[in-house]
Amino acid sequence: MYYLVTITKREYGDAYLRYFYENGVHSLTAALCEGTAQQKTLDRLGIEKTEKIMLSSVVSGPLASGLLKGLxxxxxxxxxxxxxxxxxxxxxVANSASLQYLTQGQNTEQNGVLIMEENRFSLVVVIAHKGNTELVMDAARGADAGGGTIIHAKGIGEKSAMPFFGMSIASEQEVIYIVSKQENEKNIIRAIMEKAGSRQDRVAAVFSLPVNRVVGLRSLTDE
Structure with a gap:
């Protein structure tokens, strides 16, 4: 089973939702996000931040392969x-009820031999406090990272959250997704920590996840 993440232009959202539904994916999570194009590039083109939508779902191996080809x-x-x-x-996956919810309408029976694929890519996840995305991305680009995607979020359950009229106010954060070649992952994380992560008021955490297949980013997939 795989966690499939698709990030595209926000205006394409309905078309992508139809694509997934027509191909057997009925349980999806959608989140609004932004691209990380440099401000000087946006100013040169006369456009605002690139608005994106992120669609995520859990799919079986064979379905994932077919969906990526279809994308x-x-x-x-x-x-x-x-x-x-x-x-x-x-x-x-926690239990059969969770699996059934995540894979509604999919055939999840495993037949034959399960072949483990080599993970050639990585997803670097940066949890940064609001306003530090440019700093993070400048550091990442210096280590051969391409673009990224920003998801606006709030910290929950933070001990340092400031009380306001008896209520705890969660800090505004930006979760940054950067897909990279696995061989560049450590350098990207090191660069972010050295240039942006030295102070806790900038970057709260950086970690990575294994990614086995990528489509749509030619700078990574073209050899």
Missing amino acids: MRTMQIDVPGNGIAFTVPLQS
Whole structure:
């Protein structure tokens, strides 16, 4: 089983939702996010921050393979600027009820031999306090990272959250996803920590996850 993440332009959201539904994926999570194009590039083009939508779902191995091929063939996700999709191998699922919820309408029976694929890519996840994305991305680009995706979030359960009229106020955070070649992962994390992570008021945490397949980002997939 795999966690399939697709990030595309926000105006394409409905078309991508139809694509997944028509191909057997009925349980999806959607989140609004932004691209990480440099401000000087946006100013030169006269455009605002690139608005994105992230669609995520849990799918079986055979379905994941077919969906990724279809994203290139039908949705043309590999056209520069259209988006990116990648799969993260699942470690475990709590119980059969959770699996049934996550894979509604899918055939999850495993037949034959399960072949483990080599993970050639990594997903670097940065949890940064609001306003530090440019600093993080400048550091990451210096270590051969491409673009990234920003998800706006709030810290929950932080001991340092400031009380306000008896209520705890959660800090505003930005979760940054950076897909990279596995060989560049450590350098990217090191650069972020050295240039942006030396103070806790900038970057709260950085970690990585294994990614076995990527479509839509030619700078990674073209050899």
